[in-house]
Amino acid sequence: xxxxxxxxxxxxxxxxxxxxxxxxxxxxxxxxxxxxxxxxxxxxxxxxxxxxxxxxxxxxxxxxxxxxxxxxxxxxxxxxxxxxxxxxxxxxxxxxxxxxxxxxxxxxxxxxxxxxxxxxxxxxxxxxxxxxxxxxxxxxxxxxxxxxxxxxxxxxxxxxxxxxxxxxxxxxxxxxxxxxxxxxxxxxxxxxxxxxxxxxxxxxxxxxxxxxxxxxxxxxxxxxxxxxxxxxxxxxxxxxxxxxxxxxxxxxxxxxxxxxxxxxxxxxxxxxxxxxxxxxxxxxxxxxxxxxxxxxxxxxxxxxxxxxxxxxxxxxxxxxxxxxxxxxxxxxxxxxxxxxxxxxxxxxxxxxxxxxxxxxxxxxxxxxxxxxxxxx
Numbered sequence: 001x002x003x004x005x006x007x008x009x010x011x012x013x014x015x016x017x018x019x020x021x022x023x024x025x026x027x028x029x030x031x032x033x034x035x036x037x038x039x040x041x042x043x044x045x046x047x048x049x050x051x052x053x054x055x056x057x058x059x060x061x062x063x064x065x066x067x068x069x070x071x072x073x074x075x076x077x078x079x080x081x082x083x084x085x086x087x088x089x090x091x092x093x094x095x096x097x098x099x100x101x102x103x104x105x106x107x108x109x110x111x112x113x114x115x116x117x118x119x120x121x122x123x124x125x126x127x128x129x130x131x132x133x134x135x136x137x138x139x140x141x142x143x144x145x146x147x148x149x150x151x152x153x154x155x156x157x158x159x160x161x162x163x164x165x166x167x168x169x170x171x172x173x174x175x176x177x178x179x180x181x182x183x184x185x186x187x188x189x190x191x192x193x194x195x196x197x198x199x200x201x202x203x204x205x206x207x208x209x210x211x212x213x214x215x216x217x218x219x220x221x222x223x224x225x226x227x228x229x230x231x232x233x234x235x236x237x238x239x240x241x242x243x244x245x246x247x248x249x250x251x252x253x254x255x256x257x258x259x260x261x262x263x264x265x266x267x268x269x270x271x272x273x274x275x276x277x278x279x280x281x282x283x284x285x286x287x288x289x290x291x292x293x294x295x296x297x298x299x300x301x302x303x304x305x306x307x308x309x310x311x312x313x314x315x316x317x318x319x320x321x322x323x324x325x326x327x328x329x330x331x332x333x334x335x336x337x338x339x340x341x342x343x344x345x346x347x348x349x350x351x352x353x354x355x356x357x358x359x360x361x362x363x364x365x366x367x368x369x370x371x372x373x374x375x376x
Contacts, residue, residue, distance in 0.1 A: 001188065002277075002278055002279060002280070003033055003279075004026065004027070004030055004033040004034070004278050004279035005190070005278045005279075007026070007030065007033070008023065008026055008027075008183075008190070008278070009185045009188060009190070011026075012183065012184055012185045012190075013185065016184075017182040017183060017184040017193055017195075018182060018183050019170065019180060019181075019182055019183070020169070020170060020171040020180075020181045020182065020183055020192075020274075021168045021169060021170045021171075022168070022183075023183045023190075023274075024168040024169065024274065024283055025168040027274065027278050027279060027283055028166060028168065028282075028283060029168075030279070033279050034279055035279055035280065035281065035282055035283070036124075036166070037124065038279070051088070051161060051162045052092075052161060052162075052243070052309070052340055052346060052350070053088075053091035053092040053095060053161065054091060055336050055339050055340055055346070056333070056336040056337050056339075056340060057091070057094075057095040057098075057325075058095075058318065058321060058322065058325065058337055058340070059092070059095065059313075059340055060091065060092045060093070060094065060095025060096040060098075060099065061095055061096065061098075061099035061321050061324070062313050062316055062317075062318055062321060063092065063096050063159070063241070064095075064096040064097070064099040064100045065099070065316060065317065065321065066241070066316060066364070066366060067080070067082055067096070067100070067112070067116070067157060068100065068110060068112045069364060069365060070156075070157055070238065070239050070364075071110075071112050071115060071116075072110070073362050073364075074155065074237060074238060074358065076111075076115070077115065077155050077156075078115060079115055079117055079155065079156075080112070080115045080116055080117070080155065080156045080157075080238075081117045081118070081119060081154040081155065081156035081157075082096070082116065082117070082118050082119070082156055082157050082159055083119045083120075083121060083151065083154060083156065083157070083158045083159065083234070084118070084119070084120050084121070084159045084160070085121045085148075085158065085159070085160045085163055085231075086121075086160050086161070086162070086163030086166070087120045087121075087122060087127070087131060088127065089127070089130050089131065089134060090120070090127075090130060090131035090134040090135055091134070092159075092161055093118055093120060093131070093134075093135055093138075093142065094134050094135055094138070096118075097116075097118060097135070097138045097141060097142075099321075099324075100112060100113045100116055101113055101138075102324070116141065117141060117143070117156075118138070118141050118142045118143070119142070119143050119144070119145060119151070119154075120142065120143075120144050120145075121144075121145055121146075121147065121148060121151075122144055122145075122146070123146050123147060128144055131144070132144075148230045148231065148233075148234055149230075151234045152234075153233070153234050153235065153236040154234060154235065154236060154238070155236050155237045155238050156238045156239075157238050157239040157240070157241055158231045158234070158235060158238075158239070158240045158241070159241045160241070160242055160243070160244070161243040161244070162243065162244055162245075162350075163242075163244065164221070164224055164227070164242065164244050164246075164287045164292070165244050165245060165246070165284040165285060165286060165287055166282070166283075166284055167221055167223035167224060167227070168223060169219040169220060169221045169223070169262075169285045170201060170219065170220040170221075170222065171217070171218075171219055171220075171260070171262075172197055172201060172212075172217070172218060172219070172220055173194060173215075173216065173217040173218075174212040174213065174214055174215060174216045174217075175194065175214070175215070176214075177196060177197075178196070178197040178201060178202060178205070178212070179194035179195060179196055179197060180194070180195055180196070180197045180198070180201060181193075181194060182194070182195055190275045200222065201220055201222075204220055204222070204291075205220075207294070208249045208253075208290060208291070210249060210253045212253065213255065213258070215258070216253075216258045217258065217259050217260050218252075218253060218257065218258075218259075218260040218261070219260050219261065219262060219285040219286075221285060221287070221288060221291070224287070224288075224291060224292055224295065225291070225295045228240070228292060228295050228296050228299060228301070229295070229299055232296070232299035232300065232301060232357070235301075235357055236357075237357055237358045238356065238357060238358065239304060239354055239355065239356045239357075240296065240301060240304075240354065240355040240356070241352070241353075241354050242287075242289075242292065242352070242353045242354075242355075243309065243350060243351070243352050243353075244286075244287045244350065244351065245286055245287065245349045245350050245351065246261075246286040246287030246288060246289050246351055247286060247287075247288070247289065247351075248288075248289055248290045248372070248375055248376045249288055249289075249290035249291065249376075250290075250375075252286065252288045252290075259272075260285070261285050261286035262274065262283065262284070262285045263283075263284055263285075264276070264277075264281045264282060264283050264284075265281060265282040265284070266280060266281035266282075287351075289306060289351060289353055289376055290376045292353060292355075293306075293353070293355070293373075293376045296355045300357055301355035301356065301357055302355065302356055302357065302361070303355070303356075303361070303373050304353070304354030304355050304356045304362065304364060304367075304373075305352070305353070305354050305364055305366065305367030305371045305373055306351065306352070306353045306354075306367075306371065306372050306373045306375075306376060307351065307352060307366075307367055307369075307370040307371055307372050308343075308347055308348045308350070308351055308352075308370070309340065309341070309346055309347055309348075309349075309350040309351065309352055310340070310341035310342060310343065310345075310346070310347025310348060311347070311369050311370040312352040312366045312367065312370075313340060313341050313347075313366075314341060314369060315365060315366050315367060315368045315369040315370070316365055316366040317365070318337070318340075318341065322337065352366065354366075354367075
């Protein structure tokens with residue numbers, strides 16, 4: 001039995017059954033033993049999964065281009081601060097900063113690099129050390145904080161890439177009425193049990209106008225609500241950019257997804273059993289972007305845009321940025337870039353949502369080809 005599984009079982013014996021949300025929190029974030037707190041090598045091609053910045057550095061360059069457009073939309077503020085949450089090894093920050101820095105002396109320089117400041121919210125000492133080394137050439141531009149509470153309100157952009165899918169979720173199932181899944185223990189093994197859902201979960205589905213059919217099993221991510229509330233408190237004026245895989249509510253809770261969206265990743269192999277390899281495998285659930293939109297609006301965040309990552313990058317001008325890379329003639333490099341934009345890669349599975357606080361209704365270039373905000 002793994003040490004973390006033993007700790008979870010001991011907690012259950014001491015306190016009684018715990019919610020699936022509490023189990024997932026321990027499996028991913030238990031100090032020193034959770035998936036995200038113990039193994040830096042778990043992310044990337046040598047680990048269990050990789051993200052867009054691992055696929056090709058042009059992804060960070062494109063987000064750098066987006067930050068520049070936002071800076072201009074805000075009226076060229078003296079300081080435009082990008083706050084990245086869930087920065088991992090720091091590749092996105094490095095690629096963005098390198099791209100913006102490369103333009104500062106060119107014929108099309110806007111002066112954005114001088115205004116750009118970058119803050120990484122990183123509670124883990126191990127990740128912070130790796131980020132510090134990777135970003136050594138930009139230490140005059142980058143600062144670190146341990147939590148959002150350490151920030152003063154900023155003008156700029158809050159940025160996350162594949163962060164919300166790793167938030168612990170409640171697991172629910174419809175059996176005559178809505179039940180929440182709890183985790184108990186029997187003969188040193190973890191077993192599920194069902195209890196009637198609380199008012200909070202029932203209101204979640206009521207507000208979405210969703211009625212689950214009998215036998216339907218799915219997830220409810222209420223942690224996103226707390227997260228967007230904290231982000232909103234720290235955004236004086238600017239944007240929230242969320243890149244993740246997920247769906248609008250009507251698609252998330254469609255009949256074809258009657259077993260939910262939860263997936264586990266272990267050494268680049270996918271399974272649907274979160275009780276295997278506890279602390280050794282990633283556990284994820286897709287993002288309900290309709291909820292993120294609604295909870296953002298409750299905090300005063302307005303529409304920016306929503307579409308698939310592929311359409312967003314093409315609309316933003318990835319064909320123009322490609323020319324900056326000398327190795328673009330390499331077929332392997334071209335294949336990686338295609339992986340960012342084609343539907344069979346990350347082009348449709350990953351979505352880009354931008355919310356903003358400030359005057360007017362902005363039209364961002366990345367949504368010129370496609371904007372599904374109205375379908376949320």
